[in-house]
Amino acid sequence: MTTRPIIENESEDELYEHHRFEAGKGQAPLRVDKFLMNLIENITRNKIQKAADSGNIFVNDVPVKSNHKVKANDIVSMRLEHPPYEYLLEPENIPLNIVYEDDQLLVVNKTAGMVVHPGHGNYSGTLVNALAYHFESLPMNSSDRPGLVHRIDKDTSGLLVIAKTELAMTGLTKQFSEKTSEREYIALVWGNVKDDEGTIEGHIGRHPKDRMQNTVYPDGSEGKPAVTHYKVVERLGYVTLVSCRLETGRTHQIRVHMKYIGHTLFNDARYGGDLILKGTTFTKYKQFIDNCFKILPRQALHARTLGFEHPVTKEFLRFECPVPEDMTECIEKWRVYSKSHTAEEEED
Incomplete structure (x- = not known):
């Protein structure tokens, strides 16, 4: 053998x-x-x-x-x-935006564009490559990924907790599995969300025709259970700013769930949000949208709040990081457009 x-x-x-x-x-x-x-x-x-x-x-x-x-x-x-780490995991001197650190764990604010771990087409420049440089040894999770308790998409910005010890890995993983951690995201979505708040439930699994996408299986025939709670933060005409709290943590969960209810994330190219899904056919409006896409060249999603019980001290820690500049600038453009558009309608 x-x-x-x-x-x-x-x-x-x-x-x-x-x-x-x-x-x-x-x-x-x-x-x-x-x-x-x-x-x-x-x-x-x-x-x-x-x-x-x-x-x-x-x-x-x-x-x-x-x-x-x-x-x-x-x-x-x-x-x-994902590729085997013993072949591809090279420590790289990439700066980390560390929000909190002690001997058990650290919380980082990941920038949009950074991949969390090496994978197909992304073998360097990842968060894990940076962690390997700054920390000599981190515990492996169940997928053989050092330090990672959870992850967020490449073009999503925001907070992640990293385990530095086996004790922290076990304790934090259990909290995420048992849904006792707190995770809140801010998203800009297409359309005027009808209800001020609501819950989206539906199994999420691989799309049958596109392996790069996930989709909802409402009958539960495939995929894994997923629950997202959302609340409207601000209505901006043809788009809505929402807060999403995760009860589960499936791949692309918010992106898939919001599309499922008819509100694809703004400029989410993978799920069709980089097209004009709501609004007028006027040339000026198209130019406005193109400018928004240039300001925010990614899906409008930010992991703003992260909360969990410290695996050793048992203190509940909650962290919040502000929405990054590219997203806030895009939101502000929509505020201005929405106000002027409403004023024009009232004059008419």
Whole structure:
């Protein structure tokens, strides 16, 4: 039996090979999850089963479930969406905006444009690369990502908590899992949101036709449960400023949920928010929108508030960071436009 840990980029599916084993000639039939448990250090059977459920365990290049029986001479591999860190994680001297730090954890304010961890097409310049430079060793999370308790999208700005010890990783991860942490985002969305506040519920999973997008499965047939609570902060005519509080933390949750109720995030290119979804056909209005897009060349989303119980002191900590300049400038332009537009309507 041999092992050959290589990197393999499956361009179509964007998967990277983390482990590869060849069953020996005398291998008796054995469940693939048990087979891998015997060979991969520091991995749980639950993690292997989850990988199989996600289509990440392969036998002879065919995805299999965890109960598949490995036989003599089979090639077994585990392929994940992120590259193996031992090959790609290079410490980089990238400044961190640290809001809070003690011996257990730190809270950082991530700038828009910074990827949180290495992945397909982003092998350097990430938050994890910066953490690797500034801190000698950080605990690994369940996805083998050092220090990360949660994450936010590349073009979303705002607060993240980083675990510096195993104790902090365990305690913080439990809070996020049990939904006792506090996470509030500020978003600018297309359209005039009808209700002053509300709750969006709907399973979120991979879009069946576009792997780069997620979508809502209202019948719960696919994906994972997701709950977002929103409240209108300010109505600005053809757009609305909202506050969103996460009860769960699915990938692209706010972006997907707001689109699901008809209010795609402003300038969210991945979900169609970089088109004029509401408003007039006047040339001046189009020029106004183009100017807004130039000021804010990303989705209008900022992780403003983060709260959690300190894993050691048990004190509840709450942090808030102001909305960044690109987003505030765009919002101010909408305030001016909305007021002048309303005044013109009243005169008419």
